[in-house]
Amino acid sequence: MKILFIITQSEIGGAQRYLLEFTRYLISHGHEVTIVAGEGDDELFQQSAPKLPGSDPGSLGAAPCQIKISNLIRNLNPLKDFLALLSILSILRKEKPNVLFLQSTKAGFLGSLAASILNLKPNAQNPKIIYRIGGWSFNDPRSPLANKILLWMEKISARWKDVIIVNSELDRQIAISQKIIPENKIVKIYNGIDPNSINFLPEEEAASKLSGSNPDSFEHIVIGTIANLYATKGIEYLIESANILTKTRNLKPVTFVVIGEGRERPKLEALVKKYNLENNFLLVGRISNARQYLKVFDIFVLPSVKEGFPWALLEAMSAEIPIIATDVGAISEIIGSKKEGILIPPKDAKTLADAMKYLVENPDQGRRLAKNAKEKLKKFNIEKMLSESEAILLPAHRE
Template sequence: MKKILYLITSSEYGGAQKYVHDLAVNLPPTDYQAIVAAGQGDGELFNQLANFPAVKTIKLFNLQRLPLPLTAWRCLKEIVKLLIQEKPEVLHLNSSVAEFLGSWAAKIYKKKTKANLKVIYTVHGWVFLEPGFGKSLIYLLVEKISAQWKDVFIVLSQHDLQIGLRKKISPKNKLVKIYNGLDIQSLYFLPKEQALKILPAQFQKNNLPIIGTIANFYASKGLAFLIKAMALIRKNFQFSEYSPIPCRKQSSASEASRSLFSIFNLLIIGDGPQRKNLENLIAKLKLNDCIFLAGRMPSAAQYLSAFDIFVLPSVKEGLPYVILEAMAAGAPIVATNVGGLPELIENGKSGLLVEPKNPIALASAIERLLNNPEQQKSLAENAKQQAGKFGLDQMLNQTYQLYN
């Protein structure tokens, strides 16, 4: 039986963790043993894996985002010790800290033990594309140094494949494109009225369109740009001959009058290190009455039915699951033109794509949909059809072939 060790930096549950979860729980148990090791976080990844006793889980206490040098050194030794203990045939790395320290640890382990260990790294968006010029150069250098310790790079989009080649990260024969996939049939979305109960009472009563997103609160997710776009919409929104989204019937003239001022609710599901900064920005722009930060929610995708428009304002992406889920839910989508998103969304047909870091462009696209229910419907129907092309089985089979 072949051991596959999945290593990921954080134990919170985001797209990269869903990817690891899906690969680990679907491994044929007669041929493979799955081991998932993760670092700091809220432990939701471990909670999601608890129902799968065949998957062994291990917490690494020194593995964390942006570790100090001493912590990174301790983590390196912790991973080497784990490799010696588990003796996997394949080490499958996910996320930037885990991939650098994990591939370095694999190099040390192989030199010590002469073991035959295959090292695979899935690129969930190249880390050197993160905001910040100085950091980008350092990350690019680290990526190039550690590339020699890896056997295969899995990229999730043609976009990332081309960047890997252009930046000379790795030879072409080590780069493999495998799209993320969803088991569409197993997805469950709450009835709209039930999903709306996630909102505080005052939001439920104001009968306004709900613009929403699901994201971890990292700078790369671009949530500050979305909040700034909401301020622009509130200030400048102009109604066309179309009426706004008819999401819920207004019960009084006073509510209708208030809706002309407020225009929308923004619901953000998620949490993370940028939360305080986002709260301060919301307060500064006087948007507390129309923006709700819901925190992390288990099985967050089930609440997509609450959204009249789904927005992903990311600065950097790989091939995000949340967009596939929003497409499958039949939500009209506005997203940034980054990473693999143009490979999922055809601009103007299955969603609207705008340039990243641009609140004006985001606001314009959202206003366009607020004013055009027919376009919302058309985009949503086309997106739902497109989501069916990204199946889980295809992703699993292509990835498992690399383990042999």
């Protein structure tokens, strides 16, 4: 089967992580795969390229065809969007896929529009159109007008799609309540990981590689996260909570570490400087295979203001470290508050600081939560995610 994937950004995030896992699986099952992506650092293309056997747990002997569309961008831009549409039309004419698999709002709209235009031609062979969304973009922190436009883009383009995959019950219910698409066209498939594929670095080695010019910082309690530096990830609230926590009397010294990169860096660096946290709060940038460093964290924090189904949370569960996360997106479907972690409201630095203080002062409770979380992780199996996703590609699943 010939499958064409289109995704808006070529930098690695949750959607790209799913795409990498799924395309590797499809290629290993004999399918022909092409990946089309737009703006970004092209890390998606680099990670999907063939590697030497044994170089990485996800290595492949074969690789998908890769196509870059420079005009395919996340933000609304009529000229670039039109040019991207023309590029997608050209690619579809050439590739003639059996399945068009779309990820993210912009790619979902332009890709399904292009397919619908081509389907108007006589004797056109229509590809099955599958759209996967990991958190509806019209819930992102942006202007109400922009989010209203994005909602209508979803509603308009839904009629051109055969199946929509969501990765949480929350997103399924949002699709139904917003009347985006009939309920029988929505399929929920949870993200999943293979815990045995993660080669965690020993704590001392991870600390040595991350510490840079601050080696003494990792002798403290380390509270950290892995996240792109986007507004949706709520890192500013983690910085504000760090400012509160570091002023707490009689508390063990704490170092904060964020692994990831993004457009919010200047704003976040200014906030770190404003609170005089340069020696306590480290923005270490993007690191390849960041999850292998998780064991260096004593506490993992996910302070997002908007989420889909975060991979980093599953990986932290696998590392068996205590978790604090905001109750957004599918997070409450992954961990129960005070059962497998601590859930807090988003945009609430004081409550986040209180939760971190509690786990610093009560390590036994943290170990209990971490143990429960690792047991709960068995529910989120990568083979189940991949096999259910592949089944949707089959013609029998066309609605």
